[in-house]
Structures are given as C-alpha cells and as structure tokens.
Amino acid sequence: MLVRRFCTSLSRSEISPICNTSKLINFHSTPQKIRTIYCPNKPTVTLQSQNIGTHRFYSSNSQMGDARRPISVPIPDINKADRSELLRALETSLGSSFSSEPLIPQPNPLIIVISGPSGVGKDAVIKRLREVRENIHFVVTATSRPMRPGEIDGKDYYFVSKEEFLSMVEKNELLEHALVYGDYKGIPKQQIREFMAKGCDIVLRVDIQGAATLRRILGNSAVFIFVVAESEYAMVNRLVDRKTETSEMLLVRIATAREEVKHAKNFDYVVVNAQGQLESAVKLVESIIDSEKARVSPRNVKI
Numbered sequence: 468m469l470v471r472r473f474c475t476s477l478s479r480s481e482i483s484p485i486c487n488t489s490k491l492i493n494f495h496s497t498p499q500k501i502r503t504i505y506c507p508n509k510p511t512v513t514l515q516s517q518n519i520g521t522h523r524f525y526s527s528n529s530q531m532g533d534a535r536r537p538i539s540v541p542i543p544d545i546n547k548a549d550r551s552e553l554l555r556a557l558e559t560s561l562g563s564s565f566s567s568e569p570l571i572p573q574p575n576p577l578i579i580v581i582s583g584p585s586g587v588g589k590d591a592v593i594k595r596l597r598e599v600r601e602n603i604h605f606v607v608t609a610t611s612r613p614m615r616p617g618e619i620d621g622k623d624y625y626f627v628s629k630e631e632f633l634s635m636v637e638k639n640e641l642l643e644h645a646l647v648y649g650d651y652k653g654i655p656k657q658q659i660r661e662f663m664a665k666g667c668d669i670v671l672r673v674d675i676q677g678a679a680t681l682r683r684i685l686g687n688s689a690v691f692i693f694v695v696a697e698s699e700y701a702m703v704n705r706l707v708d709r710k711t712e713t714s715e716m717l718l719v720r721i722a723t724a725r726e727e728v729k730h731a732k733n734f735d736y737v738v739v740n741a742q743g744q745l746e747s748a749v750k751l752v753e754s755i756i757d758s759e760k761a762r763v764s765p766r767n768v769k770i
C-alpha cells in the first residue's frame with residue numbers, strides 16, 4: 468500500500484506516468500535499506516527507507532525536497548471525506564500546508580506605445596480605450612502646437628509655449644521629444660513614474676519618429692503597436708473629413724504617411740483600424756495588452 472502510494476506520487480513528478488509497480492525489483496523481499504525502482508524510459512530511482520517514529524519515510528537520490536516527501540498518512544475518500552479533513556491529510560502527506568498566496572506574481576505594469584501614420588485613428592482608438600479599460604494611464608503629451616477647437620489643456624495635451632517646452636528639455640523632464648510639423652511634442656517622465664507606481668499600465672501616443680526614438684530608449688521593455696487604416700484611400704478620406712489641416716498641410720501629411728507605413732516592421736503588433744470598425748480595433752489592442760500580461764517572461768520597464 469505504502470509502496471503503491473509512493474510510486475503514484477513519484478510517477479506524477481519524478482518518474483513516468485507509466486511507472487508500473489510490478490516492475491519494482493525485489494522491493495518487498497530485499498532486506499537492505501537501499502532499494503531500486505525500475506520504470507521504463509526513465510532513469511532508475513534509488514530509494515532509502517528509514518523508520519521514523521510510527522511513520523515510514525522514503526527519500527530518493529533524485530533531489531526530492533522535504534516538502535514533496537510522501538508520508539504514510541491515509542488519504543480519506545474524496546467522495547465521502549469532509550473537505551478540511553481531506554485537505555489536512557493531503558497537506559500532511561505533501562509535507563507542507565497549502566498557501567493562498569498567488570502562484571505567479573502580479574504582472575508588471577506595461578508601457579504601450581501606440582503610433583502610426585497621420586489620420587489612421589490613433590486618437591480615436593485611444594479615446595475609446597480610455598472609456599473601456601481600467602488601470603491604464605494615457606500620458607498627456609506636452610506640445611507647443613496651438614490648441615484645436617474642442618481640445619482641453621491637460622486632457623488632450625499640455626499646451627505650453629516654445630520657451631516652456633525648451634526649458635523642460637533643459638531640465639531632462641522629458642522621456643522623448645521631437646519637432647513635428649513645426650511644433651514640439653514630448654513625453655513627461657514624472658507622469659509615467661507616478662502612474663506606474665500605482666500599478667497602472669501606461670499608454671504613449673507618439674508619431675513614427677517618436678516611436679523609433681522610444682524603441683532606442685526602451686528597447687523591448689515596452690510594447691509597440693502600429694495602428695494603420697485599411698487603405699491609403701481610407702486614411703486620406705479620414706484626414707479630409709477631419710478638416711483640421713489646410714490643403715498644404717494635408718499634402719505634407721499624406722506624403723509623410725506613405726513613407727511611415729513602411730515602418731510597421733519595427734513594431735511588435737499591427738492593428739488595422741478599418742472604416743466603421745473602431746470597436747474591433749480597440750478590442751484587438753485590449754487583447755494585445757491582455758496577452759502581454761500573460762507572458763512567461765514579462766517585460767520589465769524602468770524610466
């Protein structure tokens with residue numbers, strides 16, 4: 468009985484699921500304290516028996532720790548036993564009590580960099596993500612560009628003068644900054660540190676140039692998502708409909724966007740934001756974040 472239980476225990480972890488007690492060599496009849504188990508396709512395990520008080524322990528030479536050393540405690544019938552009695556017997560047999568601590572530590576907060584050509588819907592995706600997802604902080608970028616109608620200072624951007632912006636650069640307060648279409652844009656470090664300390668994931672919305680800089684700074688410690696429209700035609704139409712650019716600015720943005728699409732390969736993921744399919748694009752971004760949280764080797768970002 469004892470032998471059978473021990474072999475079952477070993478067969479789950481140490482030996483083989485097809486370990487057969489009938490293959491034990493002279494186990495019962497061998498008078499010595501050292502005995503050998505033979506299991507097909509697995510290394511031979513040598514057992515040493517010791518009598519300790521009323522319990523008989525078996526230890527193997529295959530580095531079996533104390534916590535996994537089986538003790539001959541009868542395990543009550545699972546269908547009849549009281550739950551706590553059953554658990555106590557299992558704990559005693561395994562040599563330690565069951566912990567309620569998480570088996571795997573909480574995942575680290577992520578930095579998610581969202582980028583893509585102009586007019587593909589980055590802001591639209593982020594705006595919706597903000598509505599549907601908790602524990603996520605959308606870094607408010609500092610910019611020297613003038614406010615557009617409907618934008619709110621401190622929510623859409625921190626609108627600062629060129630002088631104020633350059634002073635932030637001087638004081639090393641920005642993770643990354645760039646001159647974009649004649650205006651400065653930059654990511655305040657303090658905001659990232661503050662929200663990561665609270666356990667929030669961080670979303671950074673940057674242009675392609677900014678994403679390339681962040682890749683150099685953060686390497687693979689951050690997640691890079693490239694948002695793109697389903698076609699150039701769709702992208703241009705969205706920009707025209709938005710009516711925030713003059714015709715000349717539109718031309719520059721479209722020409723730049725053509726080049727920027729080629730940078731998708733430098734990102735970890737691509738999300739197609741197709742016409743009328745904003746919700747699907749947002750769901751895909753959420754799935755990416757969830758998958759990243761389930762990584763066996765988590766990304767570990769330091770700012």
Ligand SMILES: Nc1ncnc2c1ncn2[C@@H]1O[C@H](COP(=O)(O)OP(=O)(O)OP(=O)(O)O)[C@@H](O)[C@H]1O
Nearest residue numbers: 585586587588589590591705709741742743744745
């Ligand atoms: N899936 C979609 N279907 C239809 N329209 C969309 C979709 N996604 C975004 N839009 C619209 O397209 C326009 C451009 O979107 P948005 O401003 O979010 O782009 P962007 O990538 O942030 O642009 P930029 O980089 O120039 O700021 C907006 O008017 C937005 O409402």
